[in-house]
Amino acid sequence: MPYNLDKNYHALDRVDKWDEVTQNSIKNRLEKELGEISFFHYLSKEEGEVLKIITSIAIPQKNKNGYIKIAEAIDRGLSDEKEGVRYGENPWSGEFYHTGLSAVHEYTKKNYAKTIADMSSAELEEFFSKSISDKNAGFLHAFLRKVLTDSINIYFSHPSSWDKIGFPGPAYPEGYAYLDCEEKDDWEPKYEN
């Protein structure tokens, strides 16, 4: 691609331009979900560590600085309640994660003779790639698809991910004056051709 996105663009530089309710919502998210300190509310510590490995395959993050705690954010949304859409005969939300993490453990023991924590990067990639692309992998396939979906939901709700893709984030009360292909509002992320 001949275009380079402005690396100095940060959606958060404009946080004070957003309406107050949106500001508070995003600030609250940053406070809860950024950093290295890990704590799991619903899953056990062991389950949480396994989920961290899986989410880091789904959405790899290079920098420890500004690390988005995807696994921990998923954990915060889990409970024993029946909620949302359940596809087929799979368990409901919280139980779905317990069962899925246990299925991962069984799979890696059987196919790699080790736990996921002891697997190399190449083995992790191979495991994830095989299971997520193969519908015949049954529940494991459904589980990894769900982890990917939840990870996308969390990762792309953070301003640092918007900076990487050229999305300016909230735009109220300002809105956009220019909609055509050529001109852009002066605060939108720009590309150098």
Add this chain to the structure above:
Amino acid sequence: MKTNLPQKTRVAIVGLGAAGGVLFGKLSEAGFEVVGLDAGRFWDSDKDFVSDEREMEKTKWNDPRISLGENPLDLGGGTSGKGVGGGTVHYTMMSLRLHPSDFKTRTIDGVGVDWPIDYDDLEKYYLEVEEGLPVSGPDNFPWVKRSKGYPMCAHRQGCMDAKFKLGAEKLGIRVAPCPLACITEPLTGRQPCINRGFCEQGCKPKAKSSTLITYIPRGIKAGGQVISDAMVTKINLEETGKKVKSLVYIKNGKAHELHCDILILSAFAIEIPRLLLNNKNERHPKGLANSSGAVGKYLMCHTDHVVYAKFKDPLYVYHNPPVTSLTQDFYETDPANDFKRGYSIAPYSGRPISFALLAASARKDLWGQKLLAFMREYNFWLQLGMIGEVLPYENNKVELSDEKDEFELPIPKATFSADDNEKKMVEAGYQKMEAIMQAAGAIEMFRAPLFVHLVGTTRMGNDPKTSAVDKNLKTHDLDNLYICGNSVFPTSGAVNPTLTTQALAARLASHLTEVLR
């Protein structure tokens, strides 16, 4: 606004979304005592709405539902809302009329079933809600005859519309701005659209004509009462078994009974059959209004299959409402096709999460570094989608499962499988969309399957043996029970169903106004 919980009312409406909102506004303004109940919160656009995809998931239905079949549907999320305003709080605002042929698919094409009403019966109510919301639209909409123009000028066209138009017109395909329930001129208390883009996340400037900020406030001003966070769990009948006596709802963990002369269910295509099927008694052993056995059956949706197309220059699709232009050149049955009926095509602007989720669901390789690389080109991609007609099949249905929810109600389960006609239509639609994008200069493309909207499950018809409600939306079996919404559609059409649902609601309100007087 009244805050006491009444024990009796003339008209009770269950579900204050697209249909219930219009009914609530119109019947209250007609001077009747009206109580509207909604299972969710009474949203405050200023305090509750956030310009954010993730947080605004709270406006969508998240109570448990089970999805089955070869093409299991999203039964909550994008298809149904929870809270006053219902799905109109987060819909794309596309306000399209059915075509006259949609009402006669059995007669014209030998598929589906004819409606007991036709386009001319509904035309004046289409006009009424287009003005009541109001809807903005083009001077020339070439596919459907109208007796009057749109009340507001069409929304501005953006970069994605220009690309779509370029490709379509090279192939001789007509394109027009999409009619939207979105104001383009100021109205009292409402700002015209500022193109902020988060339309499916509630509309903070109140440009979007959701029932939350249009018909429902009108109803409250006229004396109607809203009871939010109220889950209706039961319908009681009079001793004759021919009339509804009252309904029971749970609010703050406590059961309340509300007596009514007229009960209207406008709680969408899953909650309505669930409530009816769960209210069995000796006189109605298959559930209320279900002597035909049709309740829950003929569940439909629309194909919304998408072609992702990449261009060499950025499109910046994040501004604009989700859809601002379309073509309906492929709407009617074409004898050259190997399928009946047709589809609309429109470019769609997705915000990052929805854009990434659909792409990742369609491609096996979009995870890890490859997903991140794909998303770095977010601004260079356009999603082109088809809203295609899905025919009514008896085996696509909503039933009760053996599992219970927090209200001790059976959790609903829905089964959906696309058939041959849909599969052939989807392939034709994909090819057409790829041709348009290629003509517009796309340098890379891939396909993403998707089904949207929920339609059917309490269909209307003249024959009480094969339908749940008559042409006036009264249930065949009960004298004072009415149903209004997507669930009464006998066929799905190939457009977003909301405007037709609202026109049916306006028609029912006028009918009841005559009956009750």
